[in-house]
Amino acid sequence: MKRASPAYSYVRDPAEIYRQSFDTVRREACLEGLPEDVAEAAVRMIHACGMPDIVDDLYFHSDVIVRGRAALMAGAPLLVDAEMVAAGIIGSRLPKNNPILCTLNDPRTADHARAIANTRSAAAVDFWTEHLEGAVVVIGNAPTALFRLLEVVHDSGPRPAAVFGFPVGFIGAAESKQGLIDFNDDLAFMTLAGRRGGSAIACASINALAGGLS
Helix, strand or coil, X not given: CCCXXXXXXXXXXXXXXXXXXXXXXXXXXXXXXXXXXXXXXXXHXXXXXXXXXXXHHEEECCCHHHHHHHHHHCCCCEEECCXXXXXXXCHHHCCCCCCEEECCCCCCHHHHHHHHCCCHHHHHHHHHHHHHCCCEXXXXXXXXXXXXXXXXXXXXXXXXXXXXXXXXXXXCHHHHHXXXXXXXXXXXXXXXXXXXXXXHXXXXXXXXXXXXXX
């Protein structure tokens, strides 16, 4: 005999889910003291991961949102470390149909990784060089990509307009983000100290960045 379906009680109206979600984030997260534009990004990031306490680990350059938005308005590309990051950025929010470039699966990347004895994620960064000046960089997966980006910027000079660095994991994630925090060369950035990060958080930061242009 077929059992009756359980009677779940839950919110079914998408607009109400949206409203309650962001009301909850703003109620539970400690946003006081954050610049308004950074707080807007933090709310989106918290919504993406369900963890209000990430605000405690949020580090940023005071002009990161201003510089990032100016770059997008100028038509700058977004350079991303993973296809998942590319997929999570809402293209309709980008003001100039900004290109999103991921070179992880470029045919050259695997051979280059072997040549430099590094990961494919790090090797892929070397194919950003001609696009890097004035770009918006979004790293949501690979610590080695962030390490390599810092090496490239330090050694060869092209400077992104802003770096949103959220690699995740147990090996190198905290260290690579600390390297970004400590870079000390007026590099505009946003990151989370420690192990937490990931593509959803990285995409949320960019969707907030672009959403503020509408």
